[in-house]
Amino acid sequence: MNSAKGGPAAVQALNVSKVFGEGDSAVVALDNVSVNIRQNEFFTLLGPSGCGKTTLLRLIAGFDHPSNGAILLEGEDISGLPPYQRPVNTVFQSYALFPHMTVAGNIAFGLEMLGKSKPEIDATVTDMLRLVQMEELKDRQTSQISGGQQQRVALARALAPHPKVLLLDEPLSALDLKLRKEMQIELKRLQHETGITFIFVTHDQEEALTMSDRIAVMSAGNILQVGTPRDIYDHPAERFVANFIGETNFFQAELVSVKKGAGKIKLASGKTITATVPDGLVANGHITAVVRPEHARIVEPGASSTLVGTLENIVYFGTDTHFHVALGGEEAFIVRMQNARDDAGKFSTGMNVGITIDANAAQVLRD
Amino acid sequence: MAELGMSSAVTRRAFSVRKMTGFTAVAIVCFIMLYAPLLPLVAYSFNSGSSIALWEGFSWRWYEAAWRNELVQDAAFRSLFVATLASTFATALATMAALGTTRTRAYRGLTAIYAMINQPLMVPEIVTAVALLIVFAVIKTATNYHGLVYLITAHTAFCIPFAYLPIRARLEGMDISLETAAADLYATPWKTFRRVTLPLLWPGILAGAMLAFVISLDDVVITEFVKSPGQDTLPTYMLGQLRRVITPEINAISTVLLTVSAVMVTFFFFLNRKKM
Numbered sequence: 001m002n003s004a005k006g007g008p009a010a011v012q013a014l015n016v017s018k019v020f021g022e023g024d025s026a027v028v029a030l031d032n033v034s035v036n037i038r039q040n041e042f043f044t045l046l047g048p049s050g051c052g053k054t055t056l057l058r059l060i061a062g063f064d065h066p067s068n069g070a071i072l073l074e075g076e077d078i079s080g081l082p083p084y085q086r087p088v089n090t091v092f093q094s095y096a097l098f099p100h101m102t103v104a105g106n107i108a109f110g111l112e113m114l115g116k117s118k119p120e121i122d123a124t125v126t127d128m129l130r131l132v133q134m135e136e137l138k139d140r141q142t143s144q145i146s147g148g149q150q151q152r153v154a155l156a157r158a159l160a161p162h163p164k165v166l167l168l169d170e171p172l173s174a175l176d177l178k179l180r181k182e183m184q185i186e187l188k189r190l191q192h193e194t195g196i197t198f199i200f201v202t203h204d205q206e207e208a209l210t211m212s213d214r215i216a217v218m219s220a221g222n223i224l225q226v227g228t229p230r231d232i233y234d235h236p237a238e239r240f241v242a243n244f245i246g247e248t249n250f251f252q253a254e255l256v257s258v259k260k261g262a263g264k265i266k267l268a269s270g271k272t273i274t275a276t277v278p279d280g281l282v283a284n285g286h287i288t289a290v291v292r293p294e295h296a297r298i299v300e301p302g303a304s305s306t307l308v309g310t311l312e313n314i315v316y317f318g319t320d321t322h323f324h325v326a327l328g329g330e331e332a333f334i335v336r337m338q339n340a341r342d343d344a345g346k347f348s349t350g351m352n353v354g355i356t357i358d359a360n361a362a363q364v365l366r367d
Numbered sequence: 368m369a370e371l372g373m374s375s376a377v378t379r380r381a382f383s384v385r386k387m388t389g390f391t392a393v394a395i396v397c398f399i400m401l402y403a404p405l406l407p408l409v410a411y412s413f414n415s416g417s418s419i420a421l422w423e424g425f426s427w428r429w430y431e432a433a434w435r436n437e438l439v440q441d442a443a444f445r446s447l448f449v450a451t452l453a454s455t456f457a458t459a460l461a462t463m464a465a466l467g468t469t470r471t472r473a474y475r476g477l478t479a480i481y482a483m484i485n486q487p488l489m490v491p492e493i494v495t496a497v498a499l500l501i502v503f504a505v506i507k508t509a510t511n512y513h514g515l516v517y518l519i520t521a522h523t524a525f526c527i528p529f530a531y532l533p534i535r536a537r538l539e540g541m542d543i544s545l546e547t548a549a550a551d552l553y554a555t556p557w558k559t560f561r562r563v564t565l566p567l568l569w570p571g572i573l574a575g576a577m578l579a580f581v582i583s584l585d586d587v588v589i590t591e592f593v594k595s596p597g598q599d600t601l602p603t604y605m606l607g608q609l610r611r612v613i614t615p616e617i618n619a620i621s622t623v624l625l626t627v628s629a630v631m632v633t634f635f636f637f638l639n640r641k642k643m
Contacts, residue, residue, distance in 0.1 A: 063547055083550040096548035100566045109562075110552035161553065 009075070010165055010197040011037040011060055016069035018055050029055040031221040032069070037165075037199060038214075042191050044200045046208040047218035048244070053201045056218075057167050060199065062086045073164060084113070089158035090167040093174070095150045097142040103153050104129070104138040110161040128156040131190065148179045155187075159194060166191075168200045172207065184211055205245045209233060217241045234292070235363050237278040242290045242365065249296070249333050255287045255364060263364060265289055268327070271306045275362035288365045293336035295361035298323050298353050305354020309333065311347055323347065325355060405625065412618035419615055429619040439620060442604035446584055449515065449600060453522030454530070454579035460523070461530035461575055462568070469538040470546075470564075485532075487525045495525065496592035503593055513595040521593045522583045529582045530575035533635075537571025574638045577631045585628065 018030040030052045037043045045053040058064045059071055062083035070079045078086055089110065097106050107128050111121045129135045132152040137145055142153065151171060158166055168187075172180045188211055191198045202208055208215050209229040216226045217240070224238045225231075236242035242250070253265040256272060263277040265287065275289055301308050312332050313324035320339055324332040335355060347353060384390060412430070416423030433439050464484055468477065487495065503517045545567070549559040587602045594603060601624065605617055 061551060063550075083547075084553045084555055088551075090548070090551045092544050092548060094542065094544055096542065096544040098545060098548070098563060109549070109554075113549075113553035113555075113558060157552070 009036045009072070010039045010041065011199065012072040012075075013056065013059075014070045014072065016056070016059060016066045016071065018052070018059060018064065019067045028221050030059070030066075033221070033223050034069075035216055035223055035226060037197065039197055040195050042188065042198045042200065042211060042213045044202060044208040044212040044215045045218055046202055046205060046215050046245075048203055050220075051218040052221040053203075053218050054169060057090075057169055057199065057201050060165070061088055061090050061167055087161075087164045088167060089161060089163040089165075090169065091154050091158045091171045093170045095154040095171075095174075097150055097153055097157070099142055101142070102138065103134060103140050103142060103145065106142060106153055107156045107160050110157065114161055124160055128160045131159070131193070132156045132186075147174060148183070151175065151183060152186075155190065159190070159196065162194075163196060165197045165199060168198060170201055170203070172202075173204075180207075187211060209245070217244065219244070234361075235276050235278075236290065237363075237366050239288065239365050239367055242363070247293055247334065247336075248290045249293065250288055250290055250331075251327075251333070253287060253289050253364075254285055255281070255283045258283050262360075265362060265364065267306060269307050273306055273357055273362055274360050275364050276360060277364045278366045281364065281366060288367070289362050290365060291357050291362050293322065293334040294320075295358045296333070296335045296355050297337060297358075298325070298335050298347055299356050301352050301354040304356060306357050307333065307355040309353065309355070311349050311351045311353045314347065314349055323353075325353060408618050409622050409625070411615050412622045414615045414618075417614050419613055419618060429615040430623075432614075433616050433619045433623075436616070438599070438604060439601070439616075442599045442601045445515070445598065446600040446602070449518050449522055450580050450583035452519050453526050453583045454576050456519070456523040457526035457579045457583075458530045458534075458572060458576040461527050461579075462534055462572055464527070464531055465535040465538050466564075469535060485528045488528050492525075492588045496589045499589065500592040507595070515598065517593050517595070518590060518598060518600075521589050522586065525586070525589060526579035526583050530579040533574040533578065534568065534571045537568055537574075541567055570638045574635045577635045577638075581628050581631050584624070 013033055013035045016030055016033045017028070020027045020029055033052070033056065045056060047053050055064065059066050062078070062081055062085075066079055070077050072078065073086065073088065098109065101109065104125050107125045108121050111124055116124070125138075126135075129138050132155055134149065134152050134156065137149060142150060145153070151174075154171070171187075172183050175183060184207060187198070187200075200208075200211065209232075212229055214226060214228055215232050216223045217232060217238075218224065219240045225236065225241050227235070232241065233245055236245065236248075239250075242248045251267070253267050253275075255277070256264045256266050258277045258281065261277055261279065263275050263283070264272050265275045266272045281287075298311075299305050307325075307327060309325040309327040311323060312326045313322075315322040315324070316339075318339070320336050323335040323337065325335060326332050333355060411419050411422070413425050413427070414421075414423055415426035415428060461484075468480060468484070499517075499521050503521075507513055507517075541564075545563055546559050549563045550556070554562060585602060586600075587606060590600050591603050591606065594600070599607065601620065605620060608617055
């Protein structure tokens, strides 16, 4: 789905703010947010609860209206339209299936409201039932099917009117782990087959990394970083992003030089390594940098090591082992090594060890 | 109805009133106090003699007598007519009130509106009765109209809170995201109401209507004050009879009323339990 890159915007948020309540009790849910979501993209809004991701989704759906700014659908301002006039459908966290209708009745609802002809509705419902593999259960009441099946019906119901954008509000959170993994693959397949732009809201970083074409990481009503899963994971530009996604090591360093996003940083040990630097940052002394635990390795202390410390703890995880190295002062530096490697077994706690950092694995943070 | 709701809420907690010493005894005493007096009433409706205290044998004669009595027929039809219209109007108004108090953002004065809607439950019935007597007397003199409209209006008014409570409870228990989903799927507000809200609200509306019907059917005080001459309902007819000779005919009519109420309340209970 990388073909989506560079396409025209399916949804744009332009300087959108949303404030709930008034006066002293006012809560800013979105604070001047702008984002471009491309056609045919699997776009994820990722963040902890209360970060504003669901608010942004509700503004796109039309359930709420922005206090400031505009929502554009394919270049057209839809901020003032009620939800029933927007060619956008939603898969709700609670599914919100109509309990007084059958599976097929639920899927047909949107088409009926659009005034489609009976044969067209029947044909689309049949297609949708096949798409989500629910043909057998079309006449069941929604209370008589399992949670995973309800999830599929909710998807089929939202996809049936062929919306320009499908909004998914944490749709997998109610499923158990195994079903959730299946549905992740299923959702990717559906997005690929229908070619519809998906906007997916989740607080689960793994879900976001595995499914998305691009991710927007949100915190406290702001979008902090937008990028591909690899960008976000390997090159977090902000402390919050680095912290929220995966495990990471923070350390102080000095930014010596920057050239086109690539920089040299001087560590406390006096060694200099290469690092990725976010746009707009100039070489001016103290910075915080991060390195993922799997981008570093433990070595015998010596000339090749960039950092030196005492091995504090070894935690065995089966496929890999975590080494906690005390560098003096701050938190321990964590190194993750696969156990298949020969050298994983030759260290023990209390030893003096060196750490080497993979080339370009270090990332300088903006703050 | 209120008691039923309370007791189920209490039993759900870990601490159970039912486990307290003497609970069963108190409950049994209460049930006896409530229902034991009904037993002789029902029993003597089948008495073959004309006493309401001296058993002379089983017979259907008083049911027959009541059935044949034109005054009873007349009053029964009037009761049913007033109860049907009043409960219908009250339910329609209560449904609108319930929608207006649950399907909006909270606004200033909402609590006051709740209180206003439920106010007929608090105000002593006799006060409402006297007030209506005075107001309607003025209107009757002015218009010279003495029809059933006064009774129907009065019954509608005091039935509203009874119809309102189950409808509002149902609306509050309904998942609001269903209506959001309908709007998301291109349903206009009116279509959303017709296709989603109303079908899911039906059990509540029916329950409200039945409760209102029973309340209207049973009313004595307000009816007695508001009715024009010759507008007896079944309860006011019975009240009138008590001033004369009491025969088991009254027991027979009471038993029929009791049966109708019991059947409707039972039906109401099951409707209310129906899953959302």
